Amino acid sequence: MSELKTLYKEGVWVNNPALVQLLGLCPLLAVTSTITNALGLGLATLLVLVGSNISVSIVRNWVPKDIRIPVFVMIIAGFVTIVQLLMNAYTYGLYQSLGIFIPLIVTNCAIIGRAEAYASKNPVHLSAFDGLMMGLGFMIVLVVLGAMRELIGQGTLFDSADLLLGPWAQSLRIEVFNFDNQFLLAILPPGAFLGLGLLIAAKNVIDAQIKSKRVAPPEAEKGPRARVTSLT
Amino acid sequence: MKLTMASSPHNHSHKSVTRLMLIVIAACIPGLVAQVVFFGTGVLIQLVLALVAVTVFEAAIMLMRKRPVWPALSDGSAWLTAVLLALSIPPLAPWWVIIIGCLFSIVIVKQLYGGLGFNLFNPAMAAYVLLLVSFPVQMTSWLPVSDLLNNAIGFTDQLRLIFTDFTSIGYSLDQVRAGIDGVTMATPLDTIKTDVGHGLTVTESMQKNVFNEWAGLGWMWVNLGFLAGGLYLLKEKVINWHIPVSFIASLAVCSAIGYIAAPGTEPGTVFHLLSGATMMGAFFIATDPVSAATTNKGRLIYGALIGLLVYLIRTFGGFPDAVAFAVLLLNIAVPLIDYYTQPRTYGHGAVK
Numbered sequence: 001m002s003e004l005k006t007l008y009k010e011g012v013w014v015n016n017p018a019l020v021q022l023l024g025l026c027p028l029l030a031v032t033s034t035i036t037n038a039l040g041l042g043l044a045t046l047l048v049l050v051g052s053n054i055s056v057s058i059v060r061n062w063v064p065k066d067i068r069i070p071v072f073v074m075i076i077a078g079f080v081t082i083v084q085l086l087m088n089a090y091t092y093g094l095y096q097s098l099g100i101f102i103p104l105i106v107t108n109c110a111i112i113g114r115a116e117a118y119a120s121k122n123p124v125h126l127s128a129f130d131g132l133m134m135g136l137g138f139m140i141v142l143v144v145l146g147a148m149r150e151l152i153g154q155g156t157l158f159d160s161a162d163l164l165l166g167p168w169a170q171s172l173r174i175e176v177f178n179f180d181n182q183f184l185l186a187i188l189p190p191g192a193f194l195g196l197g198l199l200i201a202a203k204n205v206i207d208a209q210i211k212s213k214r215v216a217p218p219e220a221e222k223g224p225r226a227r228v229t230s231l232t
Numbered sequence: 233m234k235l236t237m238a239s240s241p242h243n244h245s246h247k248s249v250t251r252l253m254l255i256v257i258a259a260c261i262p263g264l265v266a267q268v269v270f271f272g273t274g275v276l277i278q279l280v281l282a283l284v285a286v287t288v289f290e291a292a293i294m295l296m297r298k299r300p301v302w303p304a305l306s307d308g309s310a311w312l313t314a315v316l317l318a319l320s321i322p323p324l325a326p327w328w329v330i331i332i333g334c335l336f337s338i339v340i341v342k343q344l345y346g347g348l349g350f351n352l353f354n355p356a357m358a359a360y361v362l363l364l365v366s367f368p369v370q371m372t373s374w375l376p377v378s379d380l381l382n383n384a385i386g387f388t389d390q391l392r393l394i395f396t397d398f399t400s401i402g403y404s405l406d407q408v409r410a411g412i413d414g415v416t417m418a419t420p421l422d423t424i425k426t427d428v429g430h431g432l433t434v435t436e437s438m439q440k441n442v443f444n445e446w447a448g449l450g451w452m453w454v455n456l457g458f459l460a461g462g463l464y465l466l467k468e469k470v471i472n473w474h475i476p477v478s479f480i481a482s483l484a485v486c487s488a489i490g491y492i493a494a495p496g497t498e499p500g501t502v503f504h505l506l507s508g509a510t511m512m513g514a515f516f517i518a519t520d521p522v523s524a525a526t527t528n529k530g531r532l533i534y535g536a537l538i539g540l541l542v543y544l545i546r547t548f549g550g551f552p553d554a555v556a557f558a559v560l561l562l563n564i565a566v567p568l569i570d571y572y573t574q575p576r577t578y579g580h581g582a583v584k
Contacts, residue, residue, distance in 0.1 A: 184368070
């Protein structure tokens with residue numbers, strides 16, 4: 001049980017792929033202009049990550065060490081193709097708006113990183129859970145960033161969510177406030193950099209607070225530093 | 233008796249940060265007066281808005297950082313940022329434009345990096361670029377010189393335009409900007425660029441009524457005002473001569489080469505030096521002691537590269553002016569420039 005709990009903590013918070021490892025920043029920065037896009041890409045990455053972790057873990061004892069990276073990449077590429085075809089079939093609008101970033105999931109270093117660092121050394125069920133948690137951590141950051149940018153940029157939340165979730169989701173759209181001018185910077189890539197920076201800063205602040213609350217170290221009173229030379 | 237050992241240099245210049253900042257603000261006055269004369273009192277409204285906004289934001293962020301408020305406020309750097317920002321945005325831009333600019337410059341560009349002395353970028357210019365990228369329409373709606381206005385507008389109407397988007401008789405900013413022929417007029421830099429794009433020569437373009445014989449009507453005097461203020465700063469030894477001189481020289485050389493190469497499509501040296509934000513950039517923005525290069529040789533390189541970039545972006549870029557972009561790009565390069573231009577320490581290394 002404790003292993004699962006560690007994996008959960010690692011993936012979602014302590015070793016979050018986006019906030020701590022800073023992996024997979026290209027899709028993170030490029031497609032998080034709305035919650036819908038962020039959620040779509042987050043789900044796709046999550047599926048690929050779980051699938052590739054399971055497969056890598058199954059074949060881990062048969063893959064020669066020297067060619068493991070090409071094998072992992074091929075497995076990942078296979079899953080990306082599956083996800084891409086699925087999105088093409090069922091969420092065509094989202095497929096179009098995400099564009100090149102769906103095939104680019106292959107190059108997302110968060111995925112090959114987990115395959116190499118965890119799945120190739122651990123049994124199947126743990127690897128699957130690790131993939132799930134890492135994917136979840138990545139997706140949460142994507143969605144939060146997407147929400148920030150959508151809110152500041154165009155004043156809405158869940159705009160065009162029907163592209164991902166079907167026609168009923170049109171009613172999800174919330175217009176928080178309405179302004180005549182979009183705040184373009186939040187929608188453009190610089191806004192993603194600023195937003196990610198603020199998120200990382202917020203995480204560091206929270207971590208520091210947790211740390212200061214948990215450990216109140218009874219540090220020994222330090223005496224004044226001994227003077228070697230006198231300045232009088 | 234307690235004697236403290238301070239590190240060198242031991243000579244004291246008697247110039248506190250506050251005093252320096254106030255001198256720089258005072259040196260902005262000629263340029264400010266020229267802007268008010270030619271573009272209306274909207275500049276003053278923006279100035280008041282900006283001063284109030286930066287004071288509030290600086291105080292708030294200092295409280296959040298649990299630092300004393302008054303020392304940070306009274307060094308005057310935030311007010312200088314406010315003055316520079318108010319001078320660089322269009323005088324009749326809506327009120328929220330400058331508020332967002334002040335928020336960004338103080339909170340994100342300056343204080344999140346650690347406050348005065350730690351900011352990598354010039355706060356006023358970073359905010360200007362943010363506003364220009366985010367609100368291109370508002371940030372390019374410069375009024376033509378007041379003499380050319382079809383509907384002259386007074387102080388109250390300017391106040392109404394800034395806060396409600398409409399004058400008392402219901403004109404919007406676009407209608408106010410329109411000339412007698414109903415065509416809105418762009419800034420001189422924009423006009424030249426557009427006209428050259430349409431196949432006119434510069435000489436033909438400069439027949440238009442936004443120009444006098446050398447440069448843009450009004451803009452020329454604004455630039456001369458900043459030049460006067462800059463010379464005062466040099467005389468007071470608030471800034472070194474290296475950055476402004478190399479900036480202006482480099483821009484002059486580049487535009488002269490351009491003019492010799494293509495006299496029909498290049499407006500030439502005098503126009504470049506007296507247009508847009510050239511003089512303000514050279515004396516007030518590029519010389520920011522925090523974000524500029526710190527060695528004398530480095531300052532020459534820094535200024536010259538800004539001049540080159542200003543010319544390139546003005547000539548080939550898509551934005552109305554280039555000073556802000558050029559300064560920000562060179563701010564990034566400052567650590568590199570400083571690294572390679574360290575002066576020889578006395579007694580160390582060989583004289584070449």
